[in-house]
Amino acid sequence: MSTKSNRTIREFATGVGFIVPNILGFLTFTTIPLVFSMVMAFTNWDLKLHNMFKPDATPHFVGIDNFVRLLSDSDSYKYLGNTLFLMMGMPFAVGGALICALLLSKDLRGGSKKASLMLMAAGLLVASCVMLTLVGAGASAMTLLICGMACTFLFGGTLGGSTVYRTLFYLPHFTAGVATFLLWKKLYNPVSGPVNQALNPLLENLTGIINNTPSILIQSGLLLAIIVMSAILLWGVLKLNSLWRDGDLGSKAIVLPMIFLLVPSFMAAQWFPSAIARYAIAIIAGMLLIKTLFTIFTSKQVFSCKPSNGFGTAAMMCLFLMVAQFVIVGLGIVAYNLPQLAAITTVEGVSNGGLTAPNWLTSYHWAKPAIMVMGLWGAVGSNNMILYLAALTNVPGELYEAADIDGATSFQKFWNVTWPQLAPTTFFIVVMAMIGGLQGGFEMARTMTQGGPAGATTTLSYSIYTEGFVTGRLGFSASFAWVLFAMVFSITMFNWKFGSRYVND
Amino acid sequence: MKYLFMCIFALLGLASIATWKMLPASKYDVPVVYWVTDPNPARIEQIAIFQRWLKKDPSRPAMHILLDAANSRTEKKIIQGVSGVGGDTMDIGGGGGMRYFNAIGLLEPVTEFAKKYNYDLSTTYEAIRPELAQDGEQYIYPCNVYATAYWVDNAQFDELGMKHPPLRWDFDTFERIGKEYVTKANKGSDRQTRFLASSVDTELLHRSMGLARFNETLTRCQLDDERYIKALELKYKWTYKDHIVPTAAEASGFDVESGYGGPAVYLFSQGNYAMFNMGRYALIRLRELQQERLDSGKPLMKLGILEPPHGGFPITRTGTRALGVYSGGKNKELAVIFQSYLASKDYNMQVVRDADALPPNPKYTKTAAFEKPLPLLPPTTLLKTLFAYSPDEYSMLSDFRIDFYEALDQVDRDKPWSITDLPRPPQAAAMSDAAYQEKLAQFDQQYNASLPTYKSEWGLHERFLFLMDNIALPADITPFAVPDTISMEIRNAEAKYFNERATVEEASQRAATRINAAIQRTLSENPA
Known part of the structure; x- marks a missing residue:
């Protein structure tokens, strides 16, 4: 008995010995600083006043002053808004990752016929490239670069199959961040950057087309946007209604998704340049809201369920629809203003105006989208793609066989088999992306824009850094960090509470 | 497994000991003083000169x-400083930096040492003294x-048939010349690529109209004033309407590698800017660019120095990169000796030669080496290759450089002289006499080829002294707000106006309100 007990103790001690270095490191560099920062958030700790050279001055407990200051500072909301704006690219990133994974899950190694076709295409590209060079147009480095890359992709894929493509798509993820940001800075150069060099000729042609088209026709794009947006809204509301009626969505669970769905409409009601459009969209949204509420309060569910049931499914769907509506709103407003933007004025023989490529990183309006696009590039071929690839291999083959027997088309197979099977992965990816999005933006802001112009690219994490290490107000900075933590924690809780339910849905 | x-644990322990043993400081048998500074190659030479200076007086400790x-x-210096592991001496960015570091408690007061080792305030320029001391310490x-000024290439005005701009000019003259210049210089171009100046400094604009950023007690920001509004409006007009200076997008549109001094110096040499605003240190890069023109057969730039445009009171900005002693350092006694070296002839003449702005001690500007500089030696790496020195002989080369410059400082520029009168690169042990003579001839030829570049500067250097003695003002700072916070708030307010996110009045109000809030926070948290 004693020997056994001694042995157990010895084994326990050995085990503890193995993990002690890790535990010590975790305590020293994670747990203690974490607890410390929690305490700091409630003090007036300022590096200028409280440090080892000022033993008489000690930080004071200030209660929730730091949080009150944070919540009463309009800039905090602006930085939150900037962060959320950058996160708007998230659905596209997730969608892009899924498309990449679907493509890369296929066997792309050229069979005899496939290989010949690909090689022929590559050969054609090379020949076009040479011809362009011969006629002078191909001297543009941009053209050669694009052709060269396309050829590399085609040849590489033909020879190495999806392994080559997977490596290429994953490249942005393991390329050093700062190096890629500097590269993007070059790409975004307003004069010599390839992005604007490619855009300028297109915009020049577009200017001509717009100026030769009646304004009313182009501006009717706004009307089209309202129709599409209303259709999305209507589809969303009907879907929510049907989920509720069928007992897949509870009465309480419908509220927040409904708000997600209606937010773009009410925002658009303020943004739309035309008064008619403003009223139209507000009335449509208001009517739909009243109709839904009326249905919920006056009708009965066909199949009853718990009030909180189905929240995950509905919230996810409505978040995606919200982003889609915002995109449509943006396009509609652009269409409405296009004739004015494309107008060319001539003064003393010098023409001015017309559509020009944006000053990406130095313009208040374009800096955020520029950074978002860059983030999208990195996110499409990231770990999300790998997760989707792994998840795709786990979809049971029998389900596809059954679908084939039922005569399902490719899209039907995707919509009714693949997509539901990928639900747990999608949910995990979205939640992780939201957490990453809230914490992100620091390196980009610091390397590319220093948070400017006029704070347009200052995100929450960049603001925490400047408050802590530039201004020296560690207490305030810590409170900012804890507010960010609260947001991340809420999302994690959301995942924990509704994730499994969504998956089971 | 265990x-x-x-x-593995033992190996890691051994590796830690080995790393500790390999720390740079453990290689020396004399105390080591760390100098936290920028990665400028000139620092290597400054340290070599310091070692010679140290040995000149036996009473100085090794x-x-x-x-x-x-x-x-700055962030790294502060975090390391408050953690007790800061460098013994560190570069401080002028009075703003000094007040911030001092407020944290990172700087050792050196008044007594400065008197003892002859580097007190009286040994430097009057205009810069407020930047070095606080509360009498x-x-x-x-x-x-x-002292900043506009560097101008008068050849660009000659090319357009325009008169050279005047040394002193008001806002209207600046605008008139600017409009004429950009119209003529960009005639026939699809896109404007030539501008009068690389930038204008808003602070100089409003201060030249008599508006300081802060009130007399430094407890209130005064940027909610008509004169600041006018300064912003002028900058906006010159940038976005008259296009005398480039917008941020136009400036970033010039896709150039920056090099020392930033892209403005290079673009100036390429004719994109007729002027750029910088101190004497711009010569470090300008000399290279002039030499490139000379080597490629292009005419040299006709360099000139102009004051910034003024709104009634001609002013310019002065500042300093200064050295402070870390209050938590282990070698403070030694660090102050290094600090005193900055007032010595040996150090000052190195700054004079390198054109790394003005030397700290104005006494050394009354020298031929300052007024009529002669070419510097090629970089040490080139000399090593040219004369095939072995690593054992590198210290010989370092001594040669210092001997050469000491002799060069003595050359009478107004009388005929030859490079052969000066110390010559020593002969490497492995090099034959014939090969050495051949290399010396190459060396002489290369040196003499640089003479026109340096002669093109003669007459310019005194201008900076004139600015320093007459119109230079130190930065407008308050000890009650972090300098970086002030800069950030002003930058944000200006960007809001320039990006049409706020009216000029709102922008000016925002800057003042937010800076005042920062000042009030400091005052309320630390009334003493």
Whole structure:
């Protein structure tokens, strides 16, 4: 008995010995600083006043002053808004990752016929490239670069199959961040950057087309946007209604998704340049809201369920629809203003105006989208793609066989088999992306824009850094960090509470 | 498994000891003083000169200066400083930086030492003295001092048939000449690529109209004033309407590698800017660019110095990169000796030669080496290759450089002289006499080829002294707000106006309100 007990103790001690270095490191560099920062958030700790050279001055407990200051500072909301704006690219990133994974899950190694076709295409590209060079147009480095890359992709894929493509798509993820940001800075150069060099000729042609088209026709794009947006809204509301009626969505669970769905409409009601459009969209949204509420309060569910049931499914769907509506709103407003933007004025023989490529990183309006696009590039071929690839291999083959027997088309197979099977992965990816999005933006802001112009690219994490290490107000900075933590924690809780339910849905 | 684990643990322990033993400081048998500074190659030569200077007086203690260029960012210096592991001496960015570092408690007061070792405030320029002391106590001493001015290439005005701009000009003259210049210089171009100036400094604009950023007690920001509004409007007009200076997008549209001094110097040499605003240190890059023109057969730029445009009171900005002693350092006694070296002839003449702004001690500007500079030696790496020195002989080369410059400082520029009168690169042990003579001839030829570049500067250097003595003002700072916060708030307010996110009145109000809020926070948290 004693020997056994001694042995157990010895084994326990050995085990503890193995993990002690890790535990010590975790305590020293994670747990203690974490607890410390929690305490700091409630003090007036300022590096200028409280440090080892000022033993008489000690930080004071200030209660929730730091949080009150944070919540009463309009800039905090602006930085939150900037962060959320950058996160708007998230659905596209997730969608892009899924498309990449679907493509890369296929066997792309050229069979005899496939290989010949690909090689022929590559050969054609090379020949076009040479011809362009011969006629002078191909001297543009941009053209050669694009052709060269396309050829590399085609040849590489033909020879190495999806392994080559997977490596290429994953490249942005393991390329050093700062190096890629500097590269993007070059790409975004307003004069010599390839992005604007490619855009300028297109915009020049577009200017001509717009100026030769009646304004009313182009501006009717706004009307089209309202129709599409209303259709999305209507589809969303009907879907929510049907989920509720069928007992897949509870009465309480419908509220927040409904708000997600209606937010773009009410925002658009303020943004739309035309008064008619403003009223139209507000009335449509208001009517739909009243109709839904009326249905919920006056009708009965066909199949009853718990009030909180189905929240995950509905919230996810409505978040995606919200982003889609915002995109449509943006396009509609652009269409409405296009004739004015494309107008060319001539003064003393010098023409001015017309559509020009944006000053990406130095313009208040374009800096955020520029950074978002860059983030999208990195996110499409990231770990999300790998997760989707792994998840795709786990979809049971029998389900596809059954679908084939039922005569399902490719899209039907995707919509009714693949997509539901990928639900747990999608949910995990979205939640992780939201957490990453809230914490992100620091390196980009610091390397590319220093948070400017006029704070347009200052995100929450960049603001925490400047408050802590530039201004020296560690207490305030810590409170900012804890507010960010609260947001991340809420999302994690959301995942924990509704994730499994969504998956089971 | 546990034995394997223990072996790994022991190995890691040994590796830690080895790393500790390999720390740079452990290589020296004399105390080591760390100097946290920028990664400028000139620092190597400054340290070599310091070692010679140290030995000139036997009473000076032996020490070695180790450069720490990896931690020169302000945030790093502060975090390391308050953690008790700051460098013994560190570069401080002028009076704003000094007040901030001093408020934290990172700087050792050196008034007594400065008197003892002859580097007190009286040994430097009057205009810069407020930047070095606070409440009667000296904390830092300049590594160099600058007064900014517009560098102008008069050849560009000659090419367009325009008169050279005047040394002193008001806003209207600046605008009139600017409009004429950009119209003529960009005639026939699809896109404007030539501008009068690389930038205008808003602070100089409003201060030249008599508006300081802060009130007399430095407890209130005064940027909610008509004169600041006018300064912003002028900058907006010159940038976005008259296009005398480039917008941020136009400036970033010039896709150039920056090099020392930033892209403005290069673009100036290419004719994109007729002027750019910088101190004497711009010559470090301008000399290279002039030499490139000379080597490629292009005419040299006709360099000139102009004052910034004024709104009634001609002013310019002065500042300093100064050295402070870390209050938590282990070698403070040695660090102040290094600080005193900055006032010595040996150090000042090195700054004079390198054109790294103005030397800290104005006494050394009354020299031929300052007024009529002669070419510097090729970089040490080139000399090593040219004369095939072995690593054992590198110290010989370092001594040669210093001997050469000491002799060069003595050359009478108004009489005929030859490079052969000066010390010559020593002969490497492995090099034959014939090969050495051949290399010497190459060396002489290369040196003489640089003479026109340096002669093109003669007459310009005194201008900076004139600015320093007459119109230079130190930065407008308050000890009650972090300098970086003030800059950020002003930058944000201006960007809001320039990006049409706020009216000029709102922008000016925002800057003042937010800076005042920062000042009030400091005052309420620390009334003393």
